[in-house]
Amino acid sequence: MSKSRPIRVAVIGGGCAALTAAFELTRPELRRRYQVTVYQLGWRLGGKGASGRGPADRIEEHGLHLWMGFYENAFRLMRETYTELSRDPKRCPISDWRDAFAPAPLVGVTERSAAGEWSIWKGILPPTEGLPGDPLPAGHRWTVTDYMARSVALVGTLFRTIQFSRDGVFAASGAPAADRGSPSSSLVLDAIARLLRYGELATMAGLIQAVSFLEVMIGSLSQYPENLVLRLLDGIASNARTVLTTRLESEPQLQRVWNIIDLTLATVRGGIRCGLLTEPRGFDAIDAYDSREWLRLHGASEEALGSGWIRALYDFGFSYENGDVTRPRISAGQALRSMLRAFFTYRGSFFWRMQAGMGDIVFSPLYEVLKRRGVRFEFFHRLENVRLAPSDRLRPGESPYVEALHFGVQAEIKRGEYRPLVDVRGLPCWPAVPDYRQLVDGARFSRERWDFESHWDSRKVASRTVRVGRDFDQVILGVGLGAVPYVCKEIVARDPRWRAMIDHVQTVATQALQLWMHADMGELGVPGDPMTVSGFVEPFDTWADMGHLIAQESSRRTPRALAYFCSVLPDPDGVDPVRVRDYPAKASEQVRRNAIRFLSRDIGLLWPRAVRATGEFRWDLLADPTDSVKSRQYAGGEARLGSQYWRANVNPTDRYALSLPGSSAYRISPLDETYDNLTVCGDWTDCGFNAGCVEAAVMSGRLAAHAISQSPALEDIVGFDHP
Amino acid sequence: MPTRIKKPRLNRTRPIRSWPAFLGASATGTDNARSGDGSGSSRADGAMNDVVARSVDLGYRVIDEYIQQGQKAARRWAQQSFAPEALGDDTQELARRMTRFATDFGSLWFEAWQLALGQGPPAPGRETDSSASLPQPPSPPPTGEERPPIRLRILVSSPYPTEVMVDWLPHPVARHLRVQSLRAIDSNRQLSDVKLEAAKGDEPYRLRVRVPRGQPAGVYNGMIIDEDTNRPAGTMSLRILRK
Numbered sequence: 021m022s023k024s025r026p027i028r029v030a031v032i033g034g035g036c037a038a039l040t041a042a043f044e045l046t047r048p049e050l051r052r053r054y055q056v057t058v059y060q061l062g063w064r065l066g067g068k069g070a071s072g073r074g075p076a077d078r079i080e081e082h083g084l085h086l087w088m089g090f091y092e093n094a095f096r097l098m099r100e101t102y103t104e105l106s107r108d109p110k111r112c113p114i115s116d117w118r119d120a121f122a123p124a125p126l127v128g129v130t131e132r133s134a135a136g137e138w139s140i141w142k143g144i145l146p147p148t149e150g151l152p153g154d155p156l157p158a159g160h161r162w163t164v165t166d167y168m169a170r171s172v173a174l175v176g177t178l179f180r181t182i183q184f185s186r187d188g189v190f191a192a193s194g195a196p197a198a199d200r201g202s203p204s205s206s207l208v209l210d211a212i213a214r215l216l217r218y219g220e221l222a223t224m225a226g227l228i229q230a231v232s233f234l235e236v237m238i239g240s241l242s243q244y245p246e247n248l249v250l251r252l253l254d255g256i257a258s259n260a261r262t263v264l265t266t267r268l269e270s271e272p273q274l275q276r277v278w279n280i281i282d283l284t285l286a287t288v289r290g291g292i293r294c295g296l297l298t299e300p301r302g303f304d305a306i307d308a309y310d311s312r313e314w315l316r317l318h319g320a321s322e323e324a325l326g327s328g329w330i331r332a333l334y335d336f337g338f339s340y341e342n343g344d345v346t347r348p349r350i351s352a353g354q355a356l357r358s359m360l361r362a363f364f365t366y367r368g369s370f371f372w373r374m375q376a377g378m379g380d381i382v383f384s385p386l387y388e389v390l391k392r393r394g395v396r397f398e399f400f401h402r403l404e405n406v407r408l409a410p411s412d413r414l415r416p417g418e419s420p421y422v423e424a425l426h427f428g429v430q431a432e433i434k435r436g437e438y439r440p441l442v443d444v445r446g447l448p449c450w451p452a453v454p455d456y457r458q459l460v461d462g463a464r465f466s467r468e469r470w471d472f473e474s475h476w477d478s479r480k481v482a483s484r485t486v487r488v489g490r491d492f493d494q495v496i497l498g499v500g501l502g503a504v505p506y507v508c509k510e511i512v513a514r515d516p517r518w519r520a521m522i523d524h525v526q527t528v529a530t531q532a533l534q535l536w537m538h539a540d541m542g543e544l545g546v547p548g549d550p551m552t553v554s555g556f557v558e559p560f561d562t563w564a565d566m567g568h569l570i571a572q573e574s575s576r577r578t579p580r581a582l583a584y585f586c587s588v589l590p591d592p593d594g595v596d597p598v599r600v601r602d603y604p605a606k607a608s609e610q611v612r613r614n615a616i617r618f619l620s621r622d623i624g625l626l627w628p629r630a631v632r633a634t635g636e637f638r639w640d641l642l643a644d645p646t647d648s649v650k651s652r653q654y655a656g657g658e659a660r661l662g663s664q665y666w667r668a669n670v671n672p673t674d675r676y677a678l679s680l681p682g683s684s685a686y687r688i689s690p691l692d693e694t695y696d697n698l699t700v701c702g703d704w705t706d707c708g709f710n711a712g713c714v715e716a717a718v719m720s721g722r723l724a725a726h727a728i729s730q731s732p733a734l735e736d737i738v739g740f741d742h743p
Numbered sequence: 744m745p746t747r748i749k750k751p752r753l754n755r756t757r758p759i760r761s762w763p764a765f766l767g768a769s770a771t772g773t774d775n776a777r778s779g780d781g782s783g784s785s786r787a788d789g790a791m792n793d794v795v796a797r798s799v800d801l802g803y804r805v806i807d808e809y810i811q812q813g814q815k816a817a818r819r820w821a822q823q824s825f826a827p828e829a830l831g832d833d834t835q836e837l838a839r840r841m842t843r844f845a846t847d848f849g850s851l852w853f854e855a856w857q858l859a860l861g862q863g864p865p866a867p868g869r870e871t872d873s874s875a876s877l878p879q880p881p882s883p884p885p886t887g888e889e890r891p892p893i894r895l896r897i898l899v900s901s902p903y904p905t906e907v908m909v910d911w912l913p914h915p916v917a918r919h920l921r922v923q924s925l926r927a928i929d930s931n932r933q934l935s936d937v938k939l940e941a942a943k944g945d946e947p948y949r950l951r952v953r954v955p956r957g958q959p960a961g962v963y964n965g966m967i968i969d970e971d972t973n974r975p976a977g978t979m980s981l982r983i984l985r986k
Contacts, residue, residue, distance in 0.1 A: 027748055164761070298761065298763055298764060300761045300765075301760050301761070302760030302761055421747065421749075488747060494750065689757075691753055691756035692756065693753065696747070697748070697749060726753075741758050741759040743761060
């Protein structure tokens, strides 16, 4: 590349991936070599992670966002951002990354008994050494062998858990025996119980020994005949099942532990059978399988496959084709990669909760840092087309390239650059609506309800074309995958790889619901620490207690609980939603109806005291943001839901990219060299961790920066070189 | 039109999904292990396979034995023949078998562990079958051929009938040995008053065990550690018979 002048980079989109790329290219050590301009639709940054402050400073999110303890790249980005920002803690309540993120170790999955009753199985995943984003040891490498050994060690730990839990179990079952008979029969029954316990515990001891040996074998598998290892695995599984069968029926807690053991053993068995320990493609070798199908092939029981753990795996990744909950599908390779990273490599805490809206915690600080570094932000710019240089104009050997970018300018700014943030008690935040005062004709836009983020509202005040060589040298395309067919029509038409990506890497709409309530979670029947629960019923299968955010808001009458729900939103049958007139309003109404149905029919299963004896939801629990106890604006049964927040994420760019079986090969990498001035980024790209999440987005952004500047080094992108 | 600024050519554009595949087998030691030149590495393979085969088989027997005992007790319960003396016999028999199997299994486990750590085959010159791929009947752990056996004097102070068994690893080098607290197989109970005193001159090691009054009957196991290397040198099992 030229060294005579700064290289101008046009970054399209303001989500995690795009802003990470901007962050990497403007690092001080690159000495302003890259001059970055970010083009953003509407008034705020964040993409699928954007949030806004609504009435009473309520945080309104796109959905439920939790950060996982293995998000090494994402946490590193945030830690560096907060350090560089150097906020004054006396003036800003969230000045350090540790103010911004707090551990959330309590997770839960829901289980339904044979009698149809739902229960929550809570578990605390213990804190681990270090913090996400800490430097990793030099030469650190992930291998399948290491993961398999850890999986086997987990099985051993779970066996020991069963063993150690026996005292409690027998104390419970022994008590009735002492009550019901004579002293002599009681003594005999006690003796029998002891013997049975002894036999079973001894069996567990044998299993633990066998598992310990398996650990050694896995650790040096190249030296062992595979059939022996598999035989030992099968022996452990079948014997454990034999031992536990009778107890599994009567002890649901044990059934849950066994489900994990069963799934883990199937994983190890599958890993060995598929030769993953030496497979050059790593987990991509099993990308064509659906996760459940792959586990079933390798011996997982139907009970384990139907357990809350597996449902949570699908729910958490919105892994339902076309949003249809009867079609759960996720690539076995990526699911395994995600699960192993999640459970075996998290640091500090399994989950981390942001302490304000995602926009406030992630995108305000990033915006401020990037502004300081000289990044220019062009808000209200909707990308309409990425224009390629005509093929006949390419010189021999010249790669295709982007010649121009066409934007619809949604609004003109009255003076200078748009200032997007608002101050909420010292914290720079994004508003839920634009600041119309800064816009030429802003009052009209407000009156006419211009929806700057809607794909269906294409109104604009001008058009703008930026050209290669004059306005930019390089392009980083960081829009959501769902928008690609509309903004990259030429590329999709000309390039079969892009067409194949559009066809095979599918996206799904999602729905979100936030409820503010006048009773705390204990009063609603869910005592204890805040938790995150997945695997529940549709239409809202995932719930998180987000009560910690209430302190960041300004309702006059402070709510006592705040709950976030999310799940997929099915697409209309046989119709492209983009072609449906007023689809956003229709989808929003669908979410509202879903919420009413969910609260009327299902919430009592989760929050038993949120419903009356008749089973009816207590609508009066819902807190009105605007005022007080006697507020009448939303009074009257389900109409009170109007005081809450819900959202249908149906905009193409808001749609969540799925990791469908067999789709990974169709993703395009940020390192792809087909176009010599175009780089893609986003959690939909082939970024090494091909799942829809913040970590994948940040990884892709770092890769996009590497494609242009060769910085950061690929070895520094944590988890890129990973099975 | 000015010269366009193009992206640089990258050294690589794909992730490394498998370090062993990327680095090549030689870097991982696999080449050495599979060189098949008839030298020590192939002997190590053979020894390893043999140990694995026997361990797998023994592992089955350990597990099966435990299950059989549990099922036997369950049948007895179902048939209402739960005379205390019958239960006692079961327990004694189970404890005896478990001790034997556990120590056999433990020896093989340690043997495999040593091999897995790359310490070579346990017995130079010992015949092994490198093609062994199916479990073979268990055989006694190999004994040292060149080093003198560790001599041990066991002193037990116990108010109850007590059996002690020590199994050494194939080639423990007796230097500074220490025995860990013994733990019961079936509970969290411990027996901590166990000391291994160093040998002086030609004197043997002294293993002193004191079983306190009230210590529940059962089998207690512990590991003997070589303090110089912090590696296992053997196992110790102690069985307190019924009071």
